[in-house]
Structure formats: structure tokens, C-alpha cells
Amino acid sequence: MRYDTIVSTGFTSPNIAGMLFDRNVADARSIAGWICDRQDGRNRSPWNEPECNLLYSRAMAHWNIFDQAAGFNYDSANGGALEYDPRVFDTGAYKSGVNANFKCFTILDGGWGEFTQAGPSGLPSGSVTLTCLYGTMSLLSLKLATSATAIACTCTGGGGGPYKIAGGVITFTTPLTFAVGDVLKITLSGGPALASVAIAAASAACCDSECECHSAAAVTAKIAEDAMVSGPRARCLGMSRPALLLVTCVLVAVLAIAAAFNFTLGAVFGVLGKDRIEAIFERFTK
Numbered sequence: 001m002r003y004d005t006i007v008s009t010g011f012t013s014p015n016i017a018g019m020l021f022d023r024n025v026a027d028a029r030s031i032a033g034w035i036c037d038r039q040d041g042r043n044r045s046p047w048n049e050p051e052c053n054l055l056y057s058r059a060m061a062h063w064n065i066f067d068q069a070a071g072f073n074y075d076s077a078n079g080g081a082l083e084y085d086p087r088v089f090d091t092g093a094y095k096s097g098v099n100a101n102f103k104c105f106t107i108l109d110g111g112w113g114e115f116t117q118a119g120p121s122g123l124p125s126g127s128v129t130l131t132c133l134y135g136t137m138s139l140l141s142l143k144l145a146t147s148a149t150a151i152a153c154t155c156t157g158g159g160g161g162p163y164k165i166a167g168g169v170i171t172f173t174t175p176l177t178f179a180v181g182d183v184l185k186i187t188l189s190g191g192p193a194l195a196s197v198a199i200a201a202a203s204a205a206c207c208d209s210e211c212e213c214h215s216a217a218a219v220t221a222k223i224a225e226d227a228m229v230s231g232p233r234a235r236c237l238g239m240s241r242p243a244l245l246l247v248t249c250v251l252v253a254v255l256a257i258a259a260a261f262n263f264t265l266g267a268v269f270g271v272l273g274k275d276r277i278e279a280i281f282e283r284f285t286k
Contacts, residue, residue, distance in 0.1 A: 009035050010051050010058030013065055020068035020087045028087075032065065070102075071145065076109035079140030079175035082130075084115060086145070100126065100145075111135025111178065122147050124191030132157075132178035139184070140175045144168050147191030157182035 012031060019028035039046045051059035066072075071085030090101040100123050103116040113133040119126015123146035130139070151165045161173030176184060272280075 006052075007038075007050055008052060008058065009049050010056075010061040013059075013061035017061075017064040017068040020065065023087055025087050028065075028069075066104075070104045070115075072104075072106075073143075074108060080108060080138045081141045081143070082106075082108065082139055083143035084117070084145070085143075086117070106130070108137045108139070111137040111180075113137065113178070117144065119188065120193070122191065122193065123188055124148055124193055125189045126187075128184075128186040128188065130178075130184040132180055132182045134180060137178040138175045139178070140172055142170045142186075144170070144188075146188055148188035149190035151189070152187040153184065155182065155184045157184070 012035060016028045016032050019025075019031070035049065036046070038044065039049050044050075048054065049059055049062075051057075069087050071083070071087060073083035073085075075081040084102075084104075086100070086102040086104075088102075089099060099119065100121050101118045103114065106113055106115040111132055111134050113131045115128075115130050117123065117126060117128045123144060125148060126146075128142075128144060130137075130142070146168050148165065148168075151163065151170060153163050153170070155176055155178075157176055157178045163170060163172045165171075170186065178184070
């Protein structure tokens with residue numbers, strides 16, 4: 001069987017996208033890199049990743065990697081609601097502590113263009129632009145991963161009217177309309193620094209009896225521990241990494257015992273036969 005008839009990169013794409021959704025950027029980039037290494041131009045064409053031969057559409061699942069890397073979410077109904085929450089910035093890492101600079105292609109109902117954001121980590125301040133490069137676009141709200149509390153907006157297109165920001169969501173009174181060349185420019189300000197936001201969020205999460213996060217220093221240490229050791233999901237379960245490992249080993253052992261019992265039972269039935277098993281059963285039930 002030829003290589004290009006059995007390889008299925010489209011099955012890998014949802015895993016990569018899921019890792020990006022969970023902000024596990026390092027593993028997502030590693031797995032995506034393995035696919036790129038197979039198609040690096042020396043062995044196979046980098047412009048054609050085969051999927052069960054050359055014309056199978058599952059490889060289009062790669063598009064979701066782009067969506068999740070950008071944190072893109074879009075609803076075209078009711079004027080258009082757009083969201084960006086990037087996982088990868090110019091520095092190459094999620095919330096690196098250096099900046100939140102990001103730029104990507106964007107496609108909305110009726111047109112496409114470019115989205116950019118620039119500012120310190122957490123976007124307590126900075127700038128955002130949305131430019132229409134083809135067709136027409138409409139926008140009623142824009143959600144950003146920002147802690148800003150004040151904004152100033154200008155748009156060379158029509159509509160918009162008064163605007164407000166609450167919880168990172170910028171809402172316009174009427175939908176903004178974009179034609180080719182129109183640009184929405186947003187200036188953000190008034191937000192706390194990323195470290196303050198992280199400490200506040202971690203403090204709010206410390207509501208169970210086992211949590212030992214009390215001071216700001218302890219919370220900061222716990223944030224680092226969660227990022228490097230347990231991860232946010234493990235911490236939400238109230239378990240340390242060793243405890244999770246123990247639970248996992250116990251579950252694997254239980255499954256192994258169940259599988260062995262099932263195999264043994266099947267072997268006994270196969271050796272004795274149905275009639276003999278029924279006779280034995282009747283003997284012990286009389």
C-alpha cells in the first residue's frame with residue numbers, strides 16, 4: 001500500500017486544535033511540526049499533504065488549527081459578533097510576559113481582511129485594528145482577551161454609533177459596515193497588568209478546603225506550579241500530580257483485571273461448550 005493512501009493528517013488536526021484550545025501551545029506546535037517535517041520538500045511536496053490519497057477532503061480539518069491558534073470565534077447573525085483570543089503571539093509563546101502582539105488573516109460573511117492587536121501581555125492597554133481588504137464586512141461586537149476598561153474607536157466605514165466595553169466585549173449601537181480599504185481602529189486603556197489579573201483569578205479559584213493560596217506570593221507560586229507541573233485541570237480536581245498518577249494506575253489496573261477476567265471467561269466457555277456450561281449451571285442451581 002502506498003504511503004499517500006494510508007496517511008491521515010486530518011485525524012491529527014483536531015488533536016492539535018484541541019491542544020491550542022486548552023492553551024497547550026508547546027505540544028500543539030510539536031505535533032504540527034511532525035506533520036510539516038514529513039512534508040518539508042525533501043521527501044514530499046510541502047504544498048500537498050495527502051489524506052487517503054490526493055483528493056480527500058479531511059485534510060481541510062487543518063483550518064481549525066488556524067482558528068484555534070487565533071482564538072477565532074464568529075457569529076454572522078444579528079450584525080456580526082467577532083472574537084479573538086490568540087494562543088500564539090509574536091514572541092512565540094502564550095502570555096509570555098513580553099507582549100500580546102498578534103496579526104492574522106480574518107474572514108467574515110461577505111469579505112476578508114486583516115486583524116491586528118498590539119500591547120503588553122493581557123492587553124491592559126494597546127491598539128487593535130480590523131481592515132477590510134476584499135468585499136464587505138459587518139460587525140456589531142468585538143470580544144478581545146483584554147483587561148482594558150476604556151476604549152476609543154474610529155472607523156472609516158459607516159454605522160457604529162456610541163460604543164462601550166464590558167468584560168472585554170466592545171459593543172456598537174448599530175453594526176459597523178466595512179468596504180475595501182475601511183479600517184476600524186481601537187485604542188485600549190485602563191486595565192490592570194497581567195500579573196494582577198492572574199493573581200485575582202487564582203485567588204477567586206481558591207475556594208476549597210484543600211487550597212493553600214492565601215497571600216499574593218503564595219498565589220503567584222501556585223500559578224507557576226499549575227503551569228509547569230499539574231496544569232489547571234489537575235488543580236481543579238484538587239489533586240497533585242502524584243495523586244493523579246496513582247488514580248490513573250489504579251484505573252489501568254482495574255481495566256486490566258476486567259479484561260483478563262473477560263478473556264478467561266471466554267476461554268472457559270470456548271473449552272467446555274455451551275451445553276456443558278448449562279448442565280453445570282443447572283446442577284448448582286437445583
